[in-house]
Amino acid sequence: MDRDKDKEFLTTFSNSYTKMIATNDASYSGLSNGSFLYRRKPFKEYTLEEIEKIIESGSLEEKVRLSRNYFNKGGFYARILLHYATLLKYTGLLIPNPSFGKSLSEPYIIKKYNSAINFIDKADLPLLFTEIAIRALRDGAYFGIISSITNESIVLINLPASFCQSRFKDESGNDLIEFNVAYFDTITDRENRRKALKAYPRKISDWYRRYKLGKVKSSWIFVPAEMGVCIPFLNGEPAFLNIIPAAIEYDQARDINKERDLEEIRKIIVEKIPHLQDGELLFEPDEAAVMHQGTVKMMKGNPNVSVLTTYADVDAIVSKTSNDNSTSSIEKAMTNIYSEAGTSPQLFGTESNLSLETSINNDMALMMVLARKMSRLITFLINDKFGNTNISFKYTILPITYYNESKYIENSLKMANSGYSFILPALAMGISQKELGNIKDLENDVLDLKEKLIPLSTSYTESGNSPGRPEKPAEEKSAKTIANEKSLDGGGTSVNG
Numbered sequence: 001m002d003r004d005k006d007k008e009f010l011t012t013f014s015n016s017y018t019k020m021i022a023t024n025d026a027s028y029s030g031l032s033n034g035s036f037l038y039r040r041k042p043f044k045e046y047t048l049e050e051i052e053k054i055i056e057s058g059s060l061e062e063k064v065r066l067s068r069n070y071f072n073k074g075g076f077y078a079r080i081l082l083h084y085a086t087l088l089k090y091t092g093l094l095i096p097n098p099s100f101g102k103s104l105s106e107p108y109i110i111k112k113y114n115s116a117i118n119f120i121d122k123a124d125l126p127l128l129f130t131e132i133a134i135r136a137l138r139d140g141a142y143f144g145i146i147s148s149i150t151n152e153s154i155v156l157i158n159l160p161a162s163f164c165q166s167r168f169k170d171e172s173g174n175d176l177i178e179f180n181v182a183y184f185d186t187i188t189d190r191e192n193r194r195k196a197l198k199a200y201p202r203k204i205s206d207w208y209r210r211y212k213l214g215k216v217k218s219s220w221i222f223v224p225a226e227m228g229v230c231i232p233f234l235n236g237e238p239a240f241l242n243i244i245p246a247a248i249e250y251d252q253a254r255d256i257n258k259e260r261d262l263e264e265i266r267k268i269i270v271e272k273i274p275h276l277q278d279g280e281l282l283f284e285p286d287e288a289a290v291m292h293q294g295t296v297k298m299m300k301g302n303p304n305v306s307v308l309t310t311y312a313d314v315d316a317i318v319s320k321t322s323n324d325n326s327t328s329s330i331e332k333a334m335t336n337i338y339s340e341a342g343t344s345p346q347l348f349g350t351e352s353n354l355s356l357e358t359s360i361n362n363d364m365a366l367m368m369v370l371a372r373k374m375s376r377l378i379t380f381l382i383n384d385k386f387g388n389t390n391i392s393f394k395y396t397i398l399p400i401t402y403y404n405e406s407k408y409i410e411n412s413l414k415m416a417n418s419g420y421s422f423i424l425p426a427l428a429m430g431i432s433q434k435e436l437g438n439i440k441d442l443e444n445d446v447l448d449l450k451e452k453l454i455p456l457s458t459s460y461t462e463s464g465n466s467p468g469r470p471e472k473p474a475e476e477k478s479a480k481t482i483a484n485e486k487s488l489d490g491g492g493t494s495v496n497g
Contacts, residue, residue, distance in 0.1 A: 043073045048245055055241050061162050064139050067238035071138050076247040081240060085133035087360075087367050087401050090126040091427050092378070095394045102390050109391050115151060116386040116393055117434050120378075122152045129374050129397070131158075132231055136370060137239065141166065141232035143177055145201060145223060149385065156229060157200065166230045174380070175230035177223040181208040201227060226384070231373045268306045360403050371397040400428050 046054075046066065054062045070077040096113045098104050104113065136142040139161035147155040163183040166175045181204060187193040197205040207221045233239055378395040387393055400408050405428050412424040426436045443449040 044069050048248060051241075051245050051248070055245075060140070060165075060237060063238050063241060064161050066244070067138050067140075067241060070244050070247075076250065077240070077243050080243060081134065081137045084363060084367055085130060085137055087363055087403075088129075088133075088371055088397065089400045089402060089405065089430075090129040090371070090374075091398050091400045091430075092120065092125060092375070093396050093398055093423065093427060094120055094382070094433060095396070097392045097394065099390050099392075104391075112386050112388070112391050116382050117432075119151060119153075119382065119385070120395070121432055121434050123154050125378065128154075128156070129371075132374065133367070133370060135161070136231055136233040140235075140237040140239070141230060143179075144229040145177075145204070146227055146229060146381075147199070147201070149381065151385070154381065164230075166232060166236065170225045172225070172380075174225045175232060176225060177228040177230045178220045179204065179223055179228075180219050181211055181221060182219040184208050203227070229377060231370065231377065233370055360401065364399060364401050364404070368397075368399055371399075398424070398427065405429075 046069070051066065054066050058066070071081060072078075094117055096104055096109075096116075098106075098109055102109060104110060132142045132144075135158065141161065141164075143159035143161055143164040143166075144156040145159060147157050149155070159177070159179060160183055163180040165178050167178065168176045170176055184193055184197060187196055197208065204221060204223070207216065210216045211219050375395050375397045379393065382393045382395060398408075409425050409428045412421070412428060416422050416425060423433060423436060427433070431439065
């Protein structure tokens with residue numbers, strides 16, 4: 001019976017394996033000796049001079065390699081890039097636009113809308129946009145190829161940035177990708193190369209074969225706009241490379257501070273062997289040696305203590321340095337990192353909300369530049385797939401972050417009370433357009449909650465207002481107000497003003 005189960009499992013796995021879709025270039029590296037461990041390339045240690053030279057005059061390939069090295073290494077550089085990439089919730093709104101004289105309520109038009117909204121729900125666009133943002137921030141641009149697109153999904157192949165460039169746009173303003181098919185030569189194993197070529201569109205794999213046969217001279221091929229996805233960040237180069245030198249200086253300052261801390265706790269115990277009044281030794285050298293060994297054994301577990309036994313008149317020695325300058329240099333180095341990134345030093349350890357709110361809004365404005373390019377991509381794909389002469393669509397990513405979602409919900413609800421969109425507050429709460437309609441149908445038609453859940457009539461629910469002025473959010477409070485609140489909590493003296 002167990003053999004039959006094993007055979008069934010192997011058959012199922014074999015069928016599944018043939019239908020697997022490679023998600024990255026490492027998919028074609030194979031599994032050696034049955035090991036599933038991923039071997040990451042060792043990090044390269046750049047000098048400050050090398051880094052500054054690459055930033056000032058290095059090629060795009062050198063800048064991408066430098067950026068990837070320090071992103072994979074982690075630390076401040078990776079943390080700040082991930083902050084920007086994951087700042088937006090990538091909440092999108094699909095707007096249907098019926099043609100002149102057409103109505104959205106007509107069955108053949110509403111069917112198109114439902115198909116488009118179903119595609120949006122199942123494509124998991126926030127996850128896709130997050131990956132695109134990470135690659136765009138790290139490499140300066142995202143390069144990909146649409147492998148397939150159906151009514152329910154979109155499959156992208158991520159192109160290696162070091163084998164791509166974008167110098168031209170088409171008539172619609174889309175950035176065109178030039179892909180160097182010599183990339184396939186970097187896949188040394190023949191079978192793995194064959195699998196990779198099969199995964200790419202035929203137009204690209206055919207160009208590679210013609211290039212290898214000498215039928216075309218250039219290894220670069222223009223990827224058609226309807227197939228290629230190019231989303232550059234600003235000028236198409238890694239935008240935060242200037243953080244790396246500042247991060248290295250911070251690491252150096254931290255290492256120096258560690259050495260100073262060790263010096264602070266490093267001590268020498270001095271055993272002074274006294275003399276008699278006539279100058280003769282109280283203990284003979286052999287006896288002093290035994291005393292020395294006993295003290296050494298006693299302090300054996302403390303690596304920061306040394307023992308000195310002497311007949312000389314020596315005071316106890318304690319290595320002591322001031323930590324004021326070292327702490328100041330570390331704080332200055334850390335502040336310099338955030339200054340280079342153009343964001344707040346309190347981003348990951350906030351003490352005050354006064355400047356942090358403005359900093360996050362600036363970060364959001366920067367990422368909305370990338371979000372508009374993503375919106376344009378989805379708008380193009382949806383209109384190509386579902387649009388016709390009767391209806392067109394516009395997809396837009398809303399300026400909603402994990403920091404401002406509560407305020408966005410509050411403001412959009414106020415607008416809804418004046419007759420504006422009911423969809424926006426739902427989207428801000430994480431409810432999709434399709435789910436919103438289903439939830440309301442469930443509540444009203446199935447559960448009949450509007451009849452069962454009736455709030456009690458009170459002066460509060462009738463007026464909609466609570467006594468007194470509502471408290472301001474933290475970011476709108478003045479420094480004096482915050483100081484007074486802290487003082488009241490701690491029982492101290494308030495600030496007059």
